[in-house]
Amino acid sequence: MEKYKAKLEEEKNLLEEELKSLGKFDSETNDWEASPESEVSHQDVLDEGDMSERAEDYEERSSKLNTLESRLNDIKHALSLIGTENYGICEVCKNKIEEERLEVNPSARTCESCMEKVI
Ligand SMILES: [Zn+2]
Structure with missing residues (x-):
């Protein structure tokens, strides 16, 4: 059982790192949100093409984030069961x-x- 726990903890850390690079955890909704292009200053003038590219980028991050989040939830679930007879x-x-x-x-x-x- 211990070896699974170590593996789960390790995977959980990796996933959280990856999630952090894509977005942030919203403690109000208990959900991960893809971060908008916060590093882009709003004073920058963006042309249309640039804007839609950024929107796509956001979409892509959102969907990747959702995949990672559901994996993270599975891992958290498994960690909560480990050590019990339900694992x-x-x-x-x-x-x-x-x-x-x-x-x-x-x-x-x-x-x-x-x-x-x-x-
Ligand atoms: Zn079965």
Whole structure:
């Protein structure tokens, strides 16, 4: 169990670093927000092309942020279960998740066969 915990902590740190580089945590909504182009001064005159490029950039950051955030939530969830008898239990069929699967993905919420069903 300890090895999974270490792995999860490590992945959590990495994800948080990455999230911080893309946006910031909003403690009011409990959500990560992609940061607007704050480094760009509003006094700068931007032409249209520049503006739409920036908007796309923001969209891209937002979607990447959402992906990272859901992974982070899975990891937090797994960390909250680790040390309890609920860790490593498939959320769908309530059987044990395969060791090999946890090795690769310690934040897995389903066993191998349920994962296929879910997808
Ligand atoms: Zn299952």
